[in-house]
Amino acid sequence: MSLERLNGIDYSLYSRDNFDNTVKRQKRQNNFDNLVFIKRPDGKYTVMTREQYIRLISELERRKRNNPVPEQKQDPYELGPTDGKSRVIDVDNVSDPIHPGSSAPKENACSPDKIQEYKENIEYNNGKVDDFKQGKRGDCYLLAAIDSIRRTEKGQEILNKNVQKNSDGSYTVTLPGAVNVRNHYIQEGDGDKCAITGTYTITPEAIEKAKSMSGKSYAYGDIEVIALELAMEAFRAEVIQTNKALGIKSEKFIAGQIAPRSESDPLSGGQMYDAVYMLTGRKSDVYIAPKEKRKNIKLYRPGEYGYVGEEMKMKRLGTLKAAKKGIVEIEHIYNKDSELQKMLDKYKGHEDEYSITVGVIVAKNGPDGSTKAGGVHALTVKKITDDYVEVVNPWDTTKVERIPRGDFEAMTNQLHVAPVADNTELKDINQTRENNNKKGFFEKIREWLGKLNPFSRPQEPPYVPPNPFTPPNPFRPKFNPFMPGHHPIILYSD
Numbered sequence: 001m002s003l004e005r006l007n008g009i010d011y012s013l014y015s016r017d018n019f020d021n022t023v024k025r026q027k028r029q030n031n032f033d034n035l036v037f038i039k040r041p042d043g044k045y046t047v048m049t050r051e052q053y054i055r056l057i058s059e060l061e062r063r064k065r066n067n068p069v070p071e072q073k074q075d076p077y078e079l080g081p082t083d084g085k086s087r088v089i090d091v092d093n094v095s096d097p098i099h100p101g102s103s104a105p106k107e108n109a110c111s112p113d114k115i116q117e118y119k120e121n122i123e124y125n126n127g128k129v130d131d132f133k134q135g136k137r138g139d140c141y142l143l144a145a146i147d148s149i150r151r152t153e154k155g156q157e158i159l160n161k162n163v164q165k166n167s168d169g170s171y172t173v174t175l176p177g178a179v180n181v182r183n184h185y186i187q188e189g190d191g192d193k194c195a196i197t198g199t200y201t202i203t204p205e206a207i208e209k210a211k212s213m214s215g216k217s218y219a220y221g222d223i224e225v226i227a228l229e230l231a232m233e234a235f236r237a238e239v240i241q242t243n244k245a246l247g248i249k250s251e252k253f254i255a256g257q258i259a260p261r262s263e264s265d266p267l268s269g270g271q272m273y274d275a276v277y278m279l280t281g282r283k284s285d286v287y288i289a290p291k292e293k294r295k296n297i298k299l300y301r302p303g304e305y306g307y308v309g310e311e312m313k314m315k316r317l318g319t320l321k322a323a324k325k326g327i328v329e330i331e332h333i334y335n336k337d338s339e340l341q342k343m344l345d346k347y348k349g350h351e352d353e354y355s356i357t358v359g360v361i362v363a364k365n366g367p368d369g370s371t372k373a374g375g376v377h378a379l380t381v382k383k384i385t386d387d388y389v390e391v392v393n394p395w396d397t398t399k400v401e402r403i404p405r406g407d408f409e410a411m412t413n414q415l416h417v418a419p420v421a422d423n424t425e426l427k428d429i430n431q432t433r434e435n436n437n438k439k440g441f442f443e444k445i446r447e448w449l450g451k452l453n454p455f456s457r458p459q460e461p462p463y464v465p466p467n468p469f470t471p472p473n474p475f476r477p478k479f480n481p482f483m484p485g486h487h488p489i490i491l492y493s494d
Contacts, residue, residue, distance in 0.1 A: 074264035077237045079195070086172070086199040087238070089230050094209045096217050097265040129159050129228075132221035134394040135214065138268035141357075142232055143394035144378035145275035146225060148355040151382065151392075155355060155420040158280055163224045169204035173231035176281035177329075178238075181256030184327055185242075193245040195238040196256055200231040219394075228279070229267060235278065236266035254326035272357040272378050272416040277329040280355070284418040287334045287343055298410035299363035300377065302393055305407075308400040340409060343417060348384040353421055356381035358391065359414035376413065 036053040038046040048056070077095055080088040129150040134143050149155035162174045179198035185191055207223070210230060214220040218229050240259050243250065250259035258274050260266040273284035289297065334343065347354055362377045382400055383390035389408040391401050403411075 076263040077233065077266050079234065079237050079241065082197055085197065086201050087197045087234050089200055089202045089206050089234055091203070091205045091209050093234065094206050094213070094217075094230065095233065095265070095267075096213060097262070097268075128156055129163075129224045130222045131397045132219045132225045132394075133215070133396050135216050135219050137217055137229075137265070138375075139219075139229060139232075139270070140378040140394050141270040141272050142229065142267070142275045143219060143225070144357045144380050145272050145279060145355065146228060147380040147392055147394060147397050148357050149276065149279060149420055151380065152352050152355070152420045154353075155280070158420065159224070159228075162279070163227050169207070171202040171207060171227045173200045173202065173227050174198065175200075175231060175235055175278045177255055177278035178235050180281055180327060184256075190246060193242065195241040195245065196235065197238065198235075200234055202227055202230050206230065221397075232275070232278065233267040236260045236270075237263075240266065251326065253328055253330055255329045257326055272359065272414075273329055273418065276355050276357070276416065276418045280418065280420060282355070282418040282420065283329055283331045284355075284416045285332045285334070285343065286330050286417075287340045287412070287415040289413050290335050293337075294413065297361060297413060298407060300360035300379075300411050301363045302395065303399075303401065305401055305403050308390060308402050337409065340412060340415060343415060344384050344389070344405070344409075347417060348386075351381065351383055353419060355416075355418045355420050356384075357416045358408075358412055359416075360411050361413060381415075 034049050034051075035047055036050055038048065038053070040046055074097055077097075078092055080090055080093045082088065129146060132143070132147075134140060146159070150159055158176075162176065164172045166172060175198050178196055182191075182194055182196045182198050185194035185196070207227070210218050210226050211223070214226060219225045236259070239256055240263055243257060243259055248257060251257040252271070255274070255277055258271065261269045273286055276282060276284055334340065347356060358379050358381055360377055360379060362375055364375075378394070380392040380394070380397075381389060382392050384405075386405065388402050388404050391403060391408075393399065393401065
């Protein structure tokens with residue numbers, strides 16, 4: 001039984017009746033404030049008190065728990081054959097599971113009147129990742145990671161290198177993080193139990209089938225993104241098989257051990273840091289909101305602040321060490337608001353060097369008209385300033401939202417940051433940045449001291465040996481340690 005609270009109709013109905021201004025009217029008014037108008041499935045209206053409404057909702061939820069609707073059984077995802085080096089993804093490995101759906105808007109889903117438009121858009125293949133829209137699968141974690149990587153110059157190079165179109169129309173996708181996981185298992189002596197390949201060959205027929213399902217089971221707008229979705233789907237199915245062979249459970253933060261929530265839909269549900277590691281082989285710094293903040297976290301409402309170009313109390317855990325053998329995908333975990341602010345300040349102005357994604361909770365309207373928390377969702381952080389943060393929703397990567405920084409910090413459930421440049425390049429970048437910061441700091445100190453002491457002399461030019469034929473200057477003051485401005489100052493630059 002579906003119920004709908006009719007907001008705004010209560011007092012409009014009441015005002016139609018002409019009651020005398022008496023004690024009886026006031027009594028009826030008080031009683032009316034306690035009423036709830038319900039729209040029934042047959043279109044008629046029912047009136048009940050708030051207490052009756054609450055009891056009815058509680059009873060419906062109790063019946064739903066005691067008599068759950070039996071889920072339709074689905075076959076597990078079927079892995080394709082492998083030659084030991086590459087996994088083949090063919091037509092039978094392109095899945096169309098029965099899934100609850102993402103929180104993406106309905107217009108993103110594939111509809112008959114848009115199929116041709118989708119196909120024409122997907123046919124545009126320029127060899128790099130372009131804008132796209134999330135389908136009905138819950139793979140926002142992967143799409144946000146892809147979007148954050150492709151927006152950097154080095155990240156686009158990594159994706160272009162790892163997604164190659166072959167002469168026969170097939171695609172070969174390499175996941176660097178998955179390759180690292182396979183090499184780790186081989187070194188540990190578990191290579192015979194490891195089903196993870198890290199390289200995936202997608203046949204032309206599989207590509208065509210996935211294209212026809214774009215906007216529904218796969219993203220719409222870019223063929224390279226669909227290829228990455230197919231590869232990631234096969235990889236996560238390999239993780240399930242590997243964990244079973246090794247007798248291990250899903251372990252968060254450990255590469256190649258984070259199993260999906262469903263064997264029939266291995267693509268849905270995941271972590272951004274895991275996707276970034278698989279796509280680049282780079283580890284992340286992670287902020288996770290504490291329990292107290294999550295209870296009253298600010299909900300994310302898409303488009304609440306308009307789009308750019310249109311009118312419109314926690315503890316730092318330190319370096320994480322693996323409790324079990326495996327490759328740790330993250331460098332540090334933070335869970336203080338002050339640490340979140342430091343992370344934003346640290347990467348402000350350097351968004352083109354890092355993959356930055358944020359986890360939020362999407363607002364949904366409850367049956368009684370109030371705003372309730374919806375599903376978790378992942379966004380790409382495009383720009384950070386002192387006043388606002390620009391984010392991109394994988395529902396439509398052509399739109400950029402500008403959120404006030406205070407509201408962004410209040411709605412941040414998780415923040416994942418990973419470098420996309422090589423370690424040597426990042427070392428040079430960070431060293432240059434550190435030197436510039438030091439240089440600017442000491443220049444400000446010298447300038448400040450010069451203004452503070454009016455007796456200090458400006459810096460003298462380089463020493464030149466005196467001319468023996470030039471008499472000494474009798475007006476030049478001699479060094480006097482007790483004279484202001486002659487005290488030596490030691491500045492530490494290390």
